[in-house]
Amino acid sequence: MSILWANLKHLYQKRSFWFVGLFFGVVAFGIAAAITQAVTRNKQGVFCAPALWMLFVGTFIATLPIGVLTKPFSYCLPNHRNIPRKFLFFVGLPLSFLWSLSFFFFPDLNFGKTVLVCLSAFSTFTICYWLGAWFVFKFRNWGVVFALIPLIMLGNKLLNMSTVIEYIIVETPLLTILLGGLVNFLAWSYWGRSNLARQYCGVLWMGAFDAWNKEKMSKYGLARLTEMDKKKPNLMRISSGVEGFFVSRISRAETGSVQQYIWGALYKSFGITVSQYQRDWMRFLMVILPMLCFLCYMPGPGKNIIFVLPGLMAAYMSLGVYSSLLICGGRLQRFWSALTLAVTTGIFVTVVVVLLAMVTHLLERIMPQLTVRGHEFTFDALDMKFSIVPFVMIPVTLTIGLIFYKKPMLILVFVIVVFQIVFAMSIIGDATIMNVPIRIEQRHIIIMLLCSWIMFVGVLRYISMRCCLVNQGR
Amino acid sequence: MINPNPIVQMRNVSKRFGKIQALDKLDLDIKRGEIVGLLGANGAGKSTLLRHIIGLYLADQGQCITFETDAAKLSPKELGRIGYVHQEGELLEWMTTKQLIRYVSAYYNTWNHELEDKYIADFDISLKARVGSLSPGQRQKLAILLAIGFEPELLILDEPASTLDPIARSQFLDLLLQIIQDENRTIIISSHILSDVEKIIDHTLIMREGKILRDSSFDSLREEFLKVTLTSINGKLSTELPFERIINCEREDCQAVFTVQNISQQDLEAKAQALNCKIEIRPLSLEEIYRIIVS
Numbered sequence: 001m002s003i004l005w006a007n008l009k010h011l012y013q014k015r016s017f018w019f020v021g022l023f024f025g026v027v028a029f030g031i032a033a034a035i036t037q038a039v040t041r042n043k044q045g046v047f048c049a050p051a052l053w054m055l056f057v058g059t060f061i062a063t064l065p066i067g068v069l070t071k072p073f074s075y076c077l078p079n080h081r082n083i084p085r086k087f088l089f090f091v092g093l094p095l096s097f098l099w100s101l102s103f104f105f106f107p108d109l110n111f112g113k114t115v116l117v118c119l120s121a122f123s124t125f126t127i128c129y130w131l132g133a134w135f136v137f138k139f140r141n142w143g144v145v146f147a148l149i150p151l152i153m154l155g156n157k158l159l160n161m162s163t164v165i166e167y168i169i170v171e172t173p174l175l176t177i178l179l180g181g182l183v184n185f186l187a188w189s190y191w192g193r194s195n196l197a198r199q200y201c202g203v204l205w206m207g208a209f210d211a212w213n214k215e216k217m218s219k220y221g222l223a224r225l226t227e228m229d230k231k232k233p234n235l236m237r238i239s240s241g242v243e244g245f246f247v248s249r250i251s252r253a254e255t256g257s258v259q260q261y262i263w264g265a266l267y268k269s270f271g272i273t274v275s276q277y278q279r280d281w282m283r284f285l286m287v288i289l290p291m292l293c294f295l296c297y298m299p300g301p302g303k304n305i306i307f308v309l310p311g312l313m314a315a316y317m318s319l320g321v322y323s324s325l326l327i328c329g330g331r332l333q334r335f336w337s338a339l340t341l342a343v344t345t346g347i348f349v350t351v352v353v354v355l356l357a358m359v360t361h362l363l364e365r366i367m368p369q370l371t372v373r374g375h376e377f378t379f380d381a382l383d384m385k386f387s388i389v390p391f392v393m394i395p396v397t398l399t400i401g402l403i404f405y406k407k408p409m410l411i412l413v414f415v416i417v418v419f420q421i422v423f424a425m426s427i428i429g430d431a432t433i434m435n436v437p438i439r440i441e442q443r444h445i446i447i448m449l450l451c452s453w454i455m456f457v458g459v460l461r462y463i464s465m466r467c468c469l470v471n472q473g474r
Numbered sequence: 475m476i477n478p479n480p481i482v483q484m485r486n487v488s489k490r491f492g493k494i495q496a497l498d499k500l501d502l503d504i505k506r507g508e509i510v511g512l513l514g515a516n517g518a519g520k521s522t523l524l525r526h527i528i529g530l531y532l533a534d535q536g537q538c539i540t541f542e543t544d545a546a547k548l549s550p551k552e553l554g555r556i557g558y559v560h561q562e563g564e565l566l567e568w569m570t571t572k573q574l575i576r577y578v579s580a581y582y583n584t585w586n587h588e589l590e591d592k593y594i595a596d597f598d599i600s601l602k603a604r605v606g607s608l609s610p611g612q613r614q615k616l617a618i619l620l621a622i623g624f625e626p627e628l629l630i631l632d633e634p635a636s637t638l639d640p641i642a643r644s645q646f647l648d649l650l651l652q653i654i655q656d657e658n659r660t661i662i663i664s665s666h667i668l669s670d671v672e673k674i675i676d677h678t679l680i681m682r683e684g685k686i687l688r689d690s691s692f693d694s695l696r697e698e699f700l701k702v703t704l705t706s707i708n709g710k711l712s713t714e715l716p717f718e719r720i721i722n723c724e725r726e727d728c729q730a731v732f733t734v735q736n737i738s739q740q741d742l743e744a745k746a747q748a749l750n751c752k753i754e755i756r757p758l759s760l761e762e763i764y765r766i767i768v769s
Contacts, residue, residue, distance in 0.1 A: 016569050019724035071564050073620060075530055077581045078554035201530055204563065230492065 003079055007087050010064045012119060016209045020060050025089045032102070039105045045162030046119075047258045048108055048169060050099035052152065054092075058132025060146045061091050065191075066137055069200040085191035088133055089100035098123035107172065113173075120173035123180020124165065126344035130187040137191075140205035141220075150294070156374065217316075235403045239275040246271060260366055265320050265337035266344060288356070295371065296360050297377045306356065307386040310349045311393025315401040315415050317345065321460070322405055322469050341457065346394045357382040394446050402463055479542060481506050481529050481660045486536035489522055489684075496522040498538070502676075507657045511671045511692070512664040514681035520664040521561055524632050525683070528556055528663070531656055536540055537673045540628070554582060557626035563635045567606030571616055574605055575623070582624035593619045596645060610637040618646065622653060629653065631663040635670060643670060649675050672760035673760040679768050688767050695756040699766060700739065702729045703754040704746060716745050721766055733758065733766065 011017055031049045038046035065084035068074050100122035104114055136142055169176060189375040203225045210216045246267035253260035277284060295303040319338035362380040367379035397415060404410040463469075476520040484502040489494070498518045504510055512520050525531040527539045530547035543554045548556075566574055575594075579585040594601065597615040605613065614637045622629060635643045647670055654661060654674060665671045678695055680688040688695070699721075704711065706728040713731060715723075723732035734742065739755055744754035758766075 006577050009577075011574055016568070032531055068566065071566060071616065072562055073558070073561035073565060073578075076553050076556050076558045078550035078685075081550070081582060083568065148536055198530060200533075201558075354750075 001345050002081060005087050007083050008090065010068075011091075014064070015062075017060075020208075024053065024057055024060075033103050035105065039107065045160070045166050047103060048124070048162055048165040050121075051100065051124055051165055054096060054099065054125045055132040055148070056145070057095065057126040058092065058129040058134075059136050059142065061088065061129075061207060062133035062136035063142060066140075066200065067206060067207060069197060070203050070205055072202045073202045075197055075436075081193065081194070081197050084196065085262050086189065088191055089273070092126060092133070096122050096129060099125050103169070109170075116173040117170050118179075120169045123177050124169050125182045126180055126187075126254070127468075130183055133187075134190070139202075142204060142206055142208040143208070145208075147341060183209045190459065196468070219378075237275065237277055238271040239313075240269055242275045242278070242396050244276040256330075256333075258333050261333035261337040266318065269318075269341055270344070270348075273353045289359075292360055293363070293367070294378070296363070296367075296381060299377070299380075303380070303382060304386055306382065307353060307389040308393065310353065310390045311397055312415050313397075314345065314394045315411050316398040317398065317401065319398065319402070319460075321402060321464055321467055324360075330470070331464050334469065335461060338460055338464065339457065342395065342398050342460075346391045347392045349394065350387060354384070354387045357384050378452045387447055388449070392445065395452040399452075402459055446451040475544065479506075480504055481541065482499075482665075483539040484523075484526070484541075485583065487526060487533045487538055488535040489519075489526065489531060489533055495684050496532070496619075497526070500684075500686060502686065504660060504662065506660055507574070508660055508661070508677045509654055509675045510677045510679060511668075512662060512669065512674035512679045512681065513671070513760075514664075517766070518681040519684040520681055521632050522684075524558075524630050524662065524664060527628075527630060528553070528558060528766070554584070554624070555623070555627040557621035557629045557705070559614075559617050559621045559629075559634045561636075563610065563617045565613060565617060565620075568684040569604055569605050570601065571599055571605055571608070572601040574616070574648070575601075575620065578620045579623060584624045586623060586625055589625065589629045590619065593649070594623070596649070597642075607763045610640055611642050614638055615642060615646075618649070622649075625656075625657060625659075629659065629661045631665075633660065633664055635665060635667055635753055643667070647673060654759065660730065668764055669759070675760075678760070680764060682768055692760070695763050698736055699758045699763050700734050700742070701756050701758055701762070702730075702734055702742060704749070705752045705754075707750050707752055711751070712749065714764050716749070719741045733762075735766075741751065 011021075013428060024445070028050075031046075031053060034046050036123055037043070065087050068080070069084060100118045103109075103118045103121045106114065106117060109117060135145060135148070152161070204216075206220050206222050207217070207382055210220070226419055229313060249263045250260055250267065288347040292306075295306060319341050320336050321338045360379075361384075364379055369379075370377040399412040404414065480503040482498050482502065482504040487497055487500040487502075489497040494517075498519075499561065502523075506521060512523065513559070514520050522531060526533060527540050527545060527576075528547050529538075540548060541553055541555065543549070566577070569577065579587075579590070580581055593599075595656070597612075597619065599612065599616055599619065600608075603612075605616065608616065611625050614634065618631075618634060621631075635646055638646055650661070651674060655661060661674075663671060663675065672692070675692050678688060678690060678692050679686055702717075711725065711730055715732075715739065715748050717732070719737065720734045721733040721735060723730060725731070742755055743753055
């Protein structure tokens with residue numbers, strides 16, 4: 001068995017890639033169908049859809065060689081140094097070639113021009129593929145790929161990118177082929193450099209499915225923390241004021257009392273966060289304000305995602321119920337400290353969301369109407385009535401997190417289901433299910449609020465008092 | 475014919491990570507066929523030294539030569555002669571153990587399938603289990619199998635037994651004892667479990683704060699340090715004992731227990747006879763020697 005073949009086998013040996021393959025297969029089928037339709041209906045921009053497909057395929061394929069490179073044992077594997085490059089080329093080029101053949105059906109081209117355009121398309125698709133692969137190697141965190149999505153959406157909306165790319169492929173084939181050749185050469189050099197193995201050996205990185213691997217997430221978080229601590233020693237430190245506030249309360253409380261554990265849990269969870277906001281509130285504003293502006297200029301109810309996201313993120317929050325023995329509370333102490341933590345988080349997030357919504361109302365008065373390439377964008381403030389959403393969602397997602405603590409993938413599935421329900425119930429938009437209008441009234445919200453918190457307290461109490469609480473990771 | 479040149483040579487090697495001096499002007503020769511025990515506290519620089527040998531870390535200063543080649547430029551042929559068990563023991567978690575063994579073996583022409591089958595049976599490794607689902611000990615056994623399956627000339631073991639339970643550790647030691655039968659094979663083992671290491675090593679490197687405190691054969695260390703129990707035959711021992719270089723002396727009225735350095739057994743016996751004392755002499759364990767040298 002050749003070494004390259006042994007590595008190519010990873011494509012089917014890795015179970016998560018079965019789903020990835022299925023997903024990309026379905027999307028590829030859809031693109032192929034769309035291209036077939038575009039041939040007859042002369043629709044613009046569809047022929048370059050594979051570029052996007054190749055970009056995301058690149059991000060997934062790159063996770064395989066980087067996954068091996070980062071494992072220390074691979075450093076001494078003879079002849080492994082060339083494998084990442086061979087692997088990426090072996091997968092990327094045939095796929096790009098196959099997609100480029102679709103341009104044979106591009107209307108109104110003679111044979112010579114068609115061949116040239118196909119080569120141009122091949123170059124474009126490989127460029128996109130290498131860009132995706134480079135993202136993963138550069139940032140060592142697959143999650144960064146999500147940052148591409150709004151950029152692509154924005155680019156397509158404002159600059160009509162699909163049509164522009166198609167135009168470039170068809171009208172400037174020689175330049176595109178030249179650029180493609182250059183990028184492929186750069187890719188060949190980048191993935192073939194002599195220090196590649198040394199650079200990535202033992203490095204912690206986050207793969208596409210690692211967001212649900214608690215052990216790896218915590219390792220990655222710790223490594224990032226250490227890196228940041230080296231660069232900016234004060235950034236990840238608890239400020240003396242915050243430390244004094246919590247430690248004095250912990251020490252004043254009776255030893256072993258519930259009160260002491262509650263203060264301990266709050267300190268553990270919020271100590272760094274509060275210290276950071278204290279020090280870096282300007283930086284926080286500099287990140288959040290542009291994000292708010294982007295969301296509020298976004299047409300439709302999509303901006304209300306800001307009310308849903310904190311609730312979903314809570315599923316991965318540690319309440320300290322399953323904990324190591326560093327702070328060894330009894331069952332009752334753990335129950336009360338976890339409950340306090342959940343309520344505090346709920347209130348904290350809700351207050352932040354309300355403040356953000358208020359800021360958008362202030363901004364609404366001064367933000368102008370934008371016109372980009374004929375599209376008009378109006379700044380539309382966040383709807384205050386949705387501010388309660390995080391407080392309703394947080395107990396639900398925390399309950400899911402508690403129940404499926406050892407099955408992060410199931411947490412993901414439930415988070416998606418909750419997300420879908422939220423959308424289906426149109427809490428974040430005009431309420432319709434299967435075209436039947438739904439009105440969410442105040443009493444419904446109160447009932448949901450009560451139900452979610454009662455359910456959370458019930459589950460938390462059961463787990464805290466009756467289940468095994470030893471933290472054994474996954 | 476055995477190549478007389480050292481398999482690893484380090485000359486004036488220094489490495490710094492930020493403010494920490496991980497290696498400080500190290501000079502070192504490791505000869506072929508030696509079993510070297512690399513000892514030192516956490517942060518002494520053991521793993522850093524081992525990573526320089528395979529070229530994973532590059533020295534800020536000085537030169538590291540492995541297989542007569544600059545370690546930074548080891549070719550696939552030379553890498554194919556090195557087996558390395560890393561401290562972290564991280565493997566491809568999503569593979570089954572069988573898939574991982576097949577994967578690693580694809581890289582080596584010299585992979586010994588009989589040896590593989592033997593160790594799978596000895597270590598009781600389940601071939602169908604996913605690597606991620608194995609216990610830390612099982613994972614380490616697998617890492618060891620992957621490092622020795624191609625019968626490397628140079629085997630580097632960085633804390634290989636730290637996650638193994640006592641039975642697995644004993645199996646691992648037996649395995650090492652089998653491996654060292656090949657006189658052409660060099661093994662460098664870094665470990666905190668000194669009682670295990672002393673059964674197999676014939677050379678010791680003791681490190682502290684990036685420096686080598688001691689580089690000598692284990693036999694010479696055992697000859698250098700002796701534990702003496704001196705018992706007076708008639709009455710009290712004299713206050714002044716006529717021995718030089720005494721370390722850690724504990725005494726009662728008619729008995730003294732102490733360690734001596736660089737005094738021959740004959741000298742000790744002669745002096746004991748002169749004092750009219752009964753003498754018991756035994757060599758120190760590696761752990762005792764290590765404590766003396768490091769302190």
